[in-house]
Amino acid sequence: MKRMATTRIGVRELVEFVLRSGDLNQRQGSQNTALNGARIHRRLQKQRGDDYEKEVYLKQSVTMSGREYTIDGRADGISHTTDEDYTIEEIKTSDLDFAEVSENTLQLYWGQAQVYGYILAQQKNLAAVTLQLTYFQTTTEVVTTKTKVMQQAELTAFFQQLIAEYEEWLVLRDQWRAQRNTTVKQIDFPFPAYRQGQRELAVAVYKSILLQKRLFVEAPTGTGKTISTLFPAIKALGEDKIQRVFYLTAKQSTRQVAEDALALLSQQGMQLKSITLTAKDKITFAEEVDLAPENNPYMLGYYDRVKPALRDLLMHENQLTRTVIEEYARKHTIDPFEFSLDASLFADVIICDYNYLFDPIVYLQRFFSEPDRDNFFLVDEVHNLVSRSRDMYSASVSSQTFQAVLQQAKTESSAGTSALEKLTSKVKRALTKISKPLRDDDITEMTGQAPLDSVNQALADWVAKIHDWLAEYQDNPLVDTLLDAYFASLTYLKIADLYDETYQSLVSYDHKLRQTTVKQLCLDPSAFLDRALGLGAGAILFSATLSPLSYYQQVLGNNKDSLTFRLASPFPSQNQALLVTPYIQTTYRQREQNLDRIIASIGVMVNAKVGNYLVFLPSYSYLETVQAAFAAAYPQLKTISQATQMDEIQRAEFLAQFTAQPTGTLVGFCVLGGIFSEGIDLKGERLIGVAIVGVGLPGLSTERDLVRDYFDAQQGTGFQYAYQLPGMNHVLQAAGRLIRGSHDVGVILLLDQRFASSRYTQLFPAHWQHFQRCYSVAQLTNQIDQFWQMVAVKNKALD
Structure with a gap:
């Protein structure tokens, strides 16, 4: 089913909503057909004569459920030799042979042509219209043409039948919307007062x-x-x-x-x-x-x-x-x-x-x-x-995906396996060829602004032939393995259609695994x-x-x-101590010699008051190092840590240990930017302190360097856009785990001297402007003690 519009109804949507019947997932085509459909339409339209007009916009106003609607769409083509002799062409593409197309699918195809025919007959006052269905089978490039002549009376009866059924659903929807509007006008903001x-x-x-x-x-x-x-x-x-x-x-x-x-x-x-x-x-x-x-x-x-x-x-x-x-x-x-x-x-x-x-x-x-x-x-x-959008508009394929198909094929003797091996070997060879310079020069990566046309062509040829293979040998044991490669290739080809100046091609080669990966990386979506x-x-x-x-x-x-x-924070700034430590350096080269100061600073925070604390670190390996050193220094304190793979139950168990009325101190070690650095809600005494070690810079990588280079060339903001700002967002999110309600209080430690520089303080939100710099562990101890004393005095006054 397709969209039911409010004032506009597309021709295809109208026809499919009313006429579609039968099974879901009928084999009417493939994702590959969708990728090539527009190209094939243009190709066929160019073959038409001088009297042919392509992509003709047609619309017709109708009244349904007491409201006016516009039925509209674009006919693939219209030709006419005289003022009364018009032909409307509907072009369809599919991987199926025309004889295999289901009756319901053909009904949908003809239905669209008939609606366009009706609209044209009304506009031109035509007694009859010729409808032409042009069907292009993508795998064989065989074109099948069917025509029928329909009288205006026939077209009108068909159109009115569609509208009558569609109107039944419009009446229902309008009734529901009227009820919605009446009740929505009566509701108030659902809380006694606005925050x-x-x-x-x-x-x-x-x-x-x-x-x-x-x-x-x-x-x-x-x-x-x-x-x-x-x-x-x-x-x-x-x-x-x-x-x-x-x-x-x-x-x-x-x-x-x-x-x-x-x-x-x-x-x-x-x-x-x-x-x-x-x-x-x-x-x-x-x-x-x-x-x-x-x-x-x-x-x-x-x-x-x-x-x-x-x-x-x-x-x-x-x-x-x-x-x-x-x-x-x-x-x-x-x-x-x-x-x-x-x-x-x-x-x-x-x-x-x-x-x-x-x-x-x-x-x-x-x-x-x-x-x-x-x-x-x-x-x-x-x-x-x-980051999600950059991933959505990027795509990669690996030779390992195709190698998995070939390896399984060696153990199978089912029908079609030999043909599959030949087809898949060709695309694997194309991937191997593209990485030859990497193997020759013993390097792992190369990049370029141009799309990888040879890979794109090899994948397009493979996908077209594999679709036929899947139809013929659907019971072959290789199908499940093959589908992984098939859909990865389809996605890659879709992204290839979008490739422009905001993309880079990245080819990488794993010399140990002898594996080639090609990626179309969207730098700016x-x-x-x-x-x-x-x-x-x-x-x-x-x-x-x-x-x-x-x-x-x-x-x-x-x-x-x-x-x-x-918006400003609704919570008083004095509920939160925000402390920056210029005496700590956490760059990769300085981490080891600063470890004692890091452990001591965390120790000051967690020993100042019994309660629950979180410590965020930039990587799992560094987390293990810091947790081990902390546990050795403070064996009396309970520590827990985030694991590399945690399911929903394990996550819930981890968070459940942060109780609302702790009798002892708990220190949880987590990865900055990970599952516990945003989206968790530990209110009140469930969390009273957060320490963030480092400024959260993402790890160095070729992909991020490409993003950096792109924005440097555009406007000179490469490092900020590729590294600094994504890292700072992780910091802000992690710090946001603390102070979830108006009565919450706690301490945030920013353990890195870079936080004290203007390059970072200018990124602090308005509710962080009360931050204080602590230039030694002793000064940090004093500031935290003063904060908790102030909280105690305030609580006593409230009592």
């Missing part, structure tokens, strides 16, 4: 929606960012200023916070439909995993059952969480992931991961195939989007992010740590019209 700055933030968000702007917001911990952005956005929904809010997050924990905020508003009687989209690998039923689509009961007949399932779901539920989606999917025997996507068409608020908007491979085409001013984006913890954010009316991009705002404005879209808003 400091909270009302100002809500007003700024609402104004940004009215102005259709992008707003970058730095709102420190405690300002209630989630409810302060969601509440005004929902109020805008109730006024029909927008129709759909996407709440985009990087982590499951923040998605849960958004769900909780909506549940809180629902307690006031708000009738609003929200949905949380869960990753396919998490929500797919366990019994589906090993089933082929043709044997999967949740896919077989999916489109025949999905509309009754949607009606059942939407008539009885408002908050469509993962649990609710799974319940109704089981009830109606339909795939839960695809069901959630179809249900999202009717949602007012959609909570989902960043990749559903920004990732060029998995973005939601049903919503984001074209701009829609009814959409508005709330992007939470947006500091994470800097800001233009892609700008394009994605432009698919809605505007966006609020917010985080507790967004300093300097100008940096995030540039790397997250570089839109000159974006606005900024910064």
Whole structure:
């Protein structure tokens, strides 16, 4: 199913919503077809005569459910020899032979052509229109052409039938939206009073929606960012200023916070439909995993059952969480992931991961195939989007991936294995050839600005032939191993289509493993992010740590019209001692000789008051060194540390040790930028001190050096953008684990002399301006003692 628009309905969306039937995952094509579709369209269109016009925009106004809608789209081509003789061409591409295309798929193809035919007949007052379906099989390049002549009366009857069924769902949606608007107007802010700055933030968000702007917001911990952005956005929904809010997050924990905020508003009687989209690998039923689509009961007949399932779901539920989606999917025997996507068409608020908007491979085409001013984006913890977006627009393939296929092929004698070996050996040879200079010169990496055309061509040829192989030998034991290489290659080719001056090619060779890896590295994805954010009316991009705002404005879209808003911390600065130690150096060369001072400084903090503490270090190896030295110096204190791989249960067990009423001191050692340096909430006595060792600079790497060189060439900010600012964000996030509530108190130690330099103090947020420099362990001891004495006096006065 495709997007149901508010005032505009695309031709394809209309046809597919009404006419699609049968099984989910019918083999109608492949990702490879999508990659080549536009190219093939252009190729075929160039072959047409002088009377042929390509990509013709057609639209027709219709009234449904008492409102006017525009049905529109682009016909692939229109030709005419006389004023009454018109032919509309619909071009389709697929890997399948035309004879293998399902009846329902053909119905969808012809359906689009018929709608275009209807619109053209209305505009030109034509008695009849010739419809031509041109089908291009990508693997053989065989073109099949089918034509039919339809009278205006036939086209009109077909179009009206589509509109009649579509209107039934519009009536339902309009009823739900009317109920939404009425109840949203009646709700109030769900807390007795606004926190400091909270009302100002809500007003700024609402104004940004009215102005259709992008707003970058730095709102420190405690300002209630989630409810302060969601509440005004929902109020805008109730006024029909927008129709759909996407709440985009990087982590499951923040998605849960958004769900909780909506549940809180629902307690006031708000009738609003929200949905949380869960990753396919998490929500797919366990019994589906090993089933082929043709044997999967949740896919077989999916489109025949999905509309009754949607009606059942939407008539009885408002908050469509993962649990609710799974319940109704089981009830109606339909795939839960695809069901959630179809249900999202009717949602007012959609909570989902960043990749559903920004990732060029998995973005939601049903919503984001074209701009829609009814959409508005709330992007939470947006500091994470800097590295995430660079990863989304980069791609790599390794010879090891193809070698795994070849190694398994040697042990198999199944049909098709020999042919597969030959095909895969060719692409592996192309990768081996590209790394020859590395082997000859005994070096490990080389970079270049140009795309690796020879690799791209080899992968494109391999993908096209492997698709046919998979269709013919789907029971071959090699299929599972092969699919890893297949999808990695498809992703690589998609990114190759985006390659421009913001990219670098990186070829690396592991001499020990004899393994070649090629990577297309996106150094600056800001233009892609700008394009994605432009698919809605505007966006609020917010985080507790967004300093300097100008940096995030540039790397997250570089839109000159974006606005900024910064809130002060709602918590008194005296609740937190922020101490910088210029007497400690933690650069790689200085770490060993400064270890004693580091241990002594941490010891001063944790021995000043019984309680729970966290110490953040730049790497696992350094963590082990510091923890071992600390445990030797203070054997009476309990220490725990973050492990390299921790599942959800292990993480929960680690955090559970930070109790609200500790009877002894606990010191946890964690990696800066890791799983415990953001997104955890240890309130009150669960955490009273944080030490951060080093300024958080990411490790030196060729990739980061390429980013540095790129921004140096652009504007002379290479080191800051590649190393300093990402590192400082890790520091701010880790420090933000302390002081989670208005009554929390504690100590933050910044253990590195670089923190005392203006290069870093200028990056300190406003609520850090009370920091103090301590030039010795003795002075540090005195400052911490004074802080806790002040806290004790204050608490006594309150008692």
